[in-house]
Each structure stands twice: as C-alpha cells, then as structure tokens.
Amino acid sequence: MKKYILFDNDGVLVHTEPLYFKANIITLKEHFNLSLEFDEYMKIMSEGTTVWQKAIDRGFLEKDIIYAREKRNEYYQEFLRSENILIHGVKDILKELSKNYKMGIVTTSRRVDFEIIHKNLGLVDFMDFVLCEEDYEFAKPHPQPYLKGLEILGANKNEAIVVEDSKRGLTSAYKAGIECVIVKNEFTITQDFSQATYFIDSLKELQAILN
The missing domain is CATH 1.10.150 (DNA polymerase; domain 1)
Structure with missing residues (x-):
C-alpha cells in the first residue's frame, strides 16, 4: 500500500x-x-x-x-x-490527495526559479517538503534526489510512488527502486518510458492507480 x-x-x-x-x-x-x-x-x-x-x-x-x-x-x-504556467485542476487534485498521503516535490529546478514558479499558486501548501537542485549532490537521472526524498519521509521504497513526465526523472526513480507513474506531457512524449510502471493522461487518474 x-x-x-x-x-x-x-x-x-x-x-x-x-x-x-x-x-x-x-x-x-x-x-x-x-x-x-x-x-x-x-x-x-x-x-x-x-x-x-x-x-x-x-x-x-x-x-x-x-x-x-x-x-x-x-x-x-x-x-x-x-506566462500562465498552472496546469488546470492540479490544485484540487493535490488537495484531495493530501488527505490520505504525505507528499513532496523533488525537482531539478533551482530554488530561486522554484520560488518564482510557486509564489502565488498555493501548490506547495499540500507538500511535506520540497527538494531543489541545491539540496542534493547529484541531480536526476542519478537516484540520489528520490532516495533523499524517501529519507526525509522515513519511508521505504515500496511505500512510495513517483510521478514524473521525463526520461531523466523516470531513470532517477527506477534506479532508486521506486515505482514511477508517467503523466502525459506533449513536450516529452517522444522519450523512452519503458521503465515506467504506470502511464496516465493527467493527474486526475492518479487516485485510481493508488486505489
């Protein structure tokens, strides 16, 4: 579970x-x-x-x-x-998921960029932690970012799931031994996602996988 x-x-x-x-x-x-x-x-x-x-x-x-x-x-x-960068419906989805799961963001973004992105979106309110580029020594596709996420949560790999949209992120999760869901993104759709466990068209489908 x-x-x-x-x-x-x-x-x-x-x-x-x-x-x-x-x-x-x-x-x-x-x-x-x-x-x-x-x-x-x-x-x-x-x-x-x-x-x-x-x-x-x-x-x-x-x-x-x-x-x-x-x-x-x-x-x-x-x-x-x-630019308008918010993906429609994401905030409501995170609000519902946060009722039953502990959640974190693991990104290769610089902290300064991350803070600009999330200044007025309210998405971080549902997270237990955020890891940015400065918070680990080796970036994705190295497994360290997601391993550090597990460490912060005090979780084992079988208790967690990663949500990604890129081959680089998928490789990081795969090497960390964590199941990975790939959410469809037209920008990265041509990449090789053969190591993913699940594929979804939008975050709305994530709850069904978790159930």
Missing part, C-alpha cells in the same frame, strides 16, 4: 518546460549563433547533460558560457513571471 507520493515539478505540476526550452534557444542564438533543435534538446534532457556542450565544443571560453547561462536564467524567469 502506498503512503507517500513524490512529485516532479516541471511538466507534472506546472507547465514550464517549453519556457525553459525557449530561453535556451534564444540564449544560444544570441551569444554563440548556435541553433538548438527539439530532438537535440530532448536528448540532452534525457541524459542529464548540458546545452552548453555545443558552445564548449566550438571553443567558446568558460567566462562566455557563464555569462550566457546567467542571461538564459534571466529570460526563463521573465517567462515564468509573464
């Missing part, structure tokens, strides 16, 4: 992934005159590597990449503040 739910953030609770992709496209073009194709970006996200490798391979200096990364982050934050 499941007692704990560990949620990814981007693409599961909020619609932010296209905005991050757009920020990377703009920055690579402006600073290095490099393109970033969708399939290429999906591969980078799945493997947990970096969009800056293209600039590194072409001999750009570290200081230039550091500056570009800062500009990318600024663009992303501008988009987060101006």
